[in-house]
Amino acid sequence: MTKPLTTDELAAVTEQQAAAAKTIFGFWVYLMTDCVLFATLFATFAVLRNNTFGGPAGNELFSLPFVLIETLVLLTSSFTVGLGVLAARRRDRNQVLLFFGITMLLGIFFLTMELTEFHKLYVEGNSWRRSGFLSAFFTLVGTHGLHIASGLLWMAIMMLRTARHGLTDLSIKRLTMLSMFWHFLDIIWIFIFTVVYLMAGVV
């Protein structure tokens, strides 16, 4: 058992937590503005989705089982990142490395699948130059992929720091924000999955 904190120590801890909570709130505000960025891309896609310029439409290009696997992989990574943050709050370094490691592998798998799809479209002559629909598709899905890539970079840095220096208050705060970022990207993907892939060719 640790000995109870003195009033001064308790005040310092409370102040530190308050500062951390403010930083996390600030990060939440950033996520909401990022949401607005994605809204503009979704609006562009929704306007241009039928402008295929004589080229192929979404339902002729996309493989739904492939995208379902992508979706389930990202969803699982959103679950494991949550378990990683719980481990960080317990100050269990090995579990943090384990869960963030699994999340990272799933993230890399997701990104590889997405790039495979992009590559396939590109070599078949259905790149962003083909039509307004494909320009909007590559911009929306590509921006999400770029976010995933930066999330993976952030995750790699955090895991390296955790492995070297252990878990500090600062790293727990940063891991919390990283997990919020990752959950946010999963939520954006639900809408990409629904609007871009499932609704392709419906109306």
Place this chain on the structure above:
Amino acid sequence: MSSKAIVSQHEQGQGSVRSYSIGFGLSIALTLAAYGLVVQHAAHGWALVFVLAGLAIIQLMVQLVFFLHLGRESKPRWNLSVLFFAVMVVCIVVFGSLWIMKNLAYNHAPQPSSSDIIKDEGYRQ
């Protein structure tokens, strides 16, 4: 916001393995339901669009509650206020763009037939 409020908010919003598991299970179920509807051709046209949009919005709420622990903070609920503002901006941007561009497409339609104009504008010759 007082530091006391922030701290209690911080402590309450931590979540547990249970909440993450519930969120994960519900999200998988909703994803598979949406996928099944499309693959099985259970609905068509606008009905399908509305059902899919509804399922996506339910999953959004599930993940906000079980993954991001929204709504568990104490008053004043700043996280929730910012979210509502963002949702409002998103709706204006998306539905506003669709509305404007639909009108634009109508006004720039190649050679609108006079029967279309008579029908849409509601006047008789």
